[in-house]
C-alpha cells in the first residue's frame with residue numbers, strides 16, 4: 001500500500017472498505033490554491049500596523065509607498081480584518097434605512113471607534129459608493145440578518161440599535177421536506193407565535209421618549225401602550241405600563257407606573273409582600289413595588305411578570321374591529337365569544353379568585369381591561385396588589401372586598417357576553433342578550449355573581465354551579481399538554497443535529513492542527529470531509545446543486561442514530577447510546593478517482609475521534 005493511502009485509514013479498527021485508492025500524491029480534496037509570489041503580496045504588517053519595521057531590513061513582501069492610500073484603516077480592531085487574514089470579503093446586501101431608524105446610543109469613544117469601523121466597512125465593502133438616493137446605509141454590515149437585540153439582555157450589546165428586518169418565521173418552508181414535516185420541527189403556527197414573543201422581548205427601546213435610563217435596577221424601558229392621546233384613568237390616577245429588563249437577572253418584566261402618587265407610609269407595601277407569595281397560573285405574578293422620582297414626579301411602580309404579545313380581554317374581544325378580508329371578501333369580524341371559550345375564561349378566573357380569597361386577600365380589580373389573554377384561551381388577572389397600595393389608608397374589610405370581587409366578576413361576564421364594557425348599565429337588556437346567545441347555566445352563573453352579597457355567597461359556590469364543565473376544561477387542558485408534548489418531540493433531535501454540525505465546522509477545512517496543514521484532509525478527517533461532500537455538495541445529472549433538506553436531515557440523523565443496548569443479555573434494561581446507524585454509504589472523492597464504503601456508525605466515530613483530538617489540543 002502506498003504511503004499516501006495510510007493516511008486515509010489511520011484507524012486500525014476502521015471497517016471502511018476501500019474501493020480504489022487515489023494516487024498517493026494527489027489528495028482528492030482540493031489543494032489550497034498556490035500562493036502568490038511573495039514579492040507581489042502586500043506585507044501583513046502594513047495591513048495590520050500600518051508600517052513594517054522590517055521593510056528595509058530584508059522583509060520580502062510588498063510595501064506600498066507611504067503616500068499610497070492605505071487599504072485598511074488602521075486601528076487595533078482592524079488586526080482581525082478580512083484583508084489581514086487574507087479571507088474573502090463578505091459583501092452584504094446594503095439595506096437602506098432612513099436616518100431616523102438607525103440610532104446610535106454610544107459614548108463618544110465608542111462612537112469614534114465605531115466610525116473607524118464604519119470607514120473600514122465603507123472601504124472594504126462599498127468600494128464604489130452605492131447610489132443610495134439620498135438615503136443612508138446601515139452602519140452594521142450584518143444588519144441584514146440581525147434583529148434589534150440592543151439592551152434586551154445583559155449578554156447582548158446595549159450600545160447599538162440596528163435597523164430591524166422582519167423575521168422569516170418559516171425558515172424551513174423553502175424547500176419544505178414533506179416527508180419529514182411531521183417528524184421534525186414544531187408546527188409553523190406555534191413557531192411563529194413563539195418567535196414573535198421572542199422578537200418582542202428582544203426588541204430594543206424606542207429612542208426619543210425621554211424615559212429614565214435606569215430605574216431601581218430596571219433598564220431599557222418600553223411603553224406597552226400609547227403615551228400620547230386620550231388616556232383613561234386607573235382609579236384617580238393615570239397609569240402607564242412599561243416593559244423593562246432587570247439588570248440582576250436579565251429577565252424582562254412589566255412595570256405598572258402610577259403617576260403622581262405620594263406614598264404616605266412604607267407599611268402600604270405590606271400587601272405587595274403577600275401578593276408576591278401568590279403563584280397561580282391565572283394570576284400575573286407580582287414581583288416587587290417601589291416609589292421613584294426617575295420620571296420627574298412621585299411615581300409608584302409595581303413590577304409584574306411580563307407576558308409578551310398579550311392582549312387585554314377588552315382588546316381581544318370587546319374593542320370594535322374593522323371589517324377584514326376573509327376568503328377574498330371584506331367581512332365584518334365576528335364579535336360573539338363562543339360559549340366554550342367563555343366557560344374556559346369563567347373557570348380560569350374563578351380559580352384565580354378562589355386562590356386569592358383562600359389566601360385572605362381580595363383581587364380588587366376584575367375588569368376586561370385588566371385581565372390579559374396571554375396565549376390561546378389562557379387568561380391571567382393582571383395589576384394585582386396595586387389597589388391595596390393605592391387605598392391603603394381606607395382600611396377596608398376583606399370579606400366586603402371579596403364580595404365586591406364577585407360582583408366585579410359578574411359584571412365582567414355580562415361585558416363579555418354582550419361585547420360591551422358598560423353592559424350592566426342596562427341590566428334587563430344585558431340579561432336578555434345573554435339569554436339569547438348563551439346557555440341557561442351561564443346566565444345562572446352571571447346572575448349569581450351579581451346577586452346581593454351575603455354570608456353564604458362565596459366563590460366556592462360558583463364551582464358547585466359549574467359542575468361537569470370543569471371536567472371538560474380539564475380534558476381540554478390535558479389535550480393541550482399532549483399536543484405540546486408532541487410538538488416538543490419534533491424538536492428533540494434538532495439539538496443533536498446542531499451539535500453535529502458544529503463538530504463539522506470545527507473539523508472541516510481547518511487550516512492547520514498540530515503543525516499539520518493537511519490535518520483536516522487526512523486520516524479520519526478525510527472521511528469526515530467526504531461525508532460533508534456527500535451530505536451537502538451533491539449535484540444532479542445536470543451538475544446543479546442538490547439542495548434537499550430531507551437528504552441532509554436523513555443523513556445527519558443516521559449519524560446521530562440512537563441505539564439501545566441491553567445492559568445484560570437477559571435484561572430488559574437498556575443503555576441508550578448515540579451510536580450511528582450500521583447502514584453503509586459510498587463516499588466518492590472529488591476527483592472521482594476513489595471511493596470508500598463506510599457505515600454511518602464509522603463516520604460518527606471518525607467525527608468523534610477528530611473532535612476529541614481538537615478538544616485535547618496539541
Ligand SMILES: Nc1ncnc2c1ncn2[C@@H]1O[C@H](COP(=O)(O)OP(=O)(O)OP(=O)(O)O)[C@@H](O)[C@H]1O
Pocket residue numbers: 224225232233234239240241254284304305306307308309310311312314369370372382
Ligand atoms: N404583565 C404584562 N405583560 C405583558 N403585557 C402587559 C402586562 N400588563 C399589561 N400589559 C399590556 O400593557 C398594555 C396596557 O395595559 P393596561 O392595563 O393599561 O391596559 P389598557 O387597555 O390601556 O387599560 P387602561 O385604559 O385602564 O390603561 C395592554 O396592552 C396590556 O396587554
